[in-house]
Amino acid sequence: MEPAFPVEFVVQGTPVSLQGSSDSKRQWKERVKKACTHLLPEGHWATQDEISATLFYFPSDKMQGDVDNIVKMTLDALSKYIYVDDSQVTRVLVQKFEPGKVFSFKAPSAVLLEALNGDKPLLYIRLSKDPFEELK
Numbered sequence: 001m002e003p004a005f006p007v008e009f010v011v012q013g014t015p016v017s018l019q020g021s022s023d024s025k026r027q028w029k030e031r032v033k034k035a036c037t038h039l040l041p042e043g044h045w046a047t048q049d050e051i052s053a054t055l056f057y058f059p060s061d062k063m064q065g066d067v068d069n070i071v072k073m074t075l076d077a078l079s080k081y082i083y084v085d086d087s088q089v090t091r092v093l094v095q096k097f098e099p100g101k102v103f104s105f106k107a108p109s110a111v112l113l114e115a116l117n118g119d120k121p122l123l124y125i126r127l128s129k130d131p132f133e134e135l136k
Contacts, residue, residue, distance in 0.1 A: 017069035
């Protein structure tokens with residue numbers, strides 16, 4: 001059985017960039033997988049469908065580094081786990097929300113509310129099979 005989409009979860013901590021050490025990249029990938037394990041049915045298989053990814057980073061202070069650095073290691077962590085290959089990711093929406101720069105979301109999901117109210121730093125992740133869901 002494949003995961004039920006959309007899949008939403010929160011990863012505590014600061015994402016690791018491609019320039020991070022091998023050990024820090026491995027630890028980040030493990031943290032991402034662990035954060036979504038409870039959402040996946042036992043014995044699940046990775047979908048072969050196209051995926052869109054939303055990544056909202058909530059740092060505890062002004063973000064160090066570039067926002068695009070959080071994407072690669074996070075998407076790689078989910079490859080062969082939620083989707084077969086990261087080439088299936090057709091769209092990525094990534095945004096940082098530094099303290100004092102978070103706007104009011106119109107209708108946040110329970111998981112996004114958890115991210116908004118949770119201890120920072122953290123990364124909110126939403127994976128969907130609808131690449132146009134936020135464009136409608």
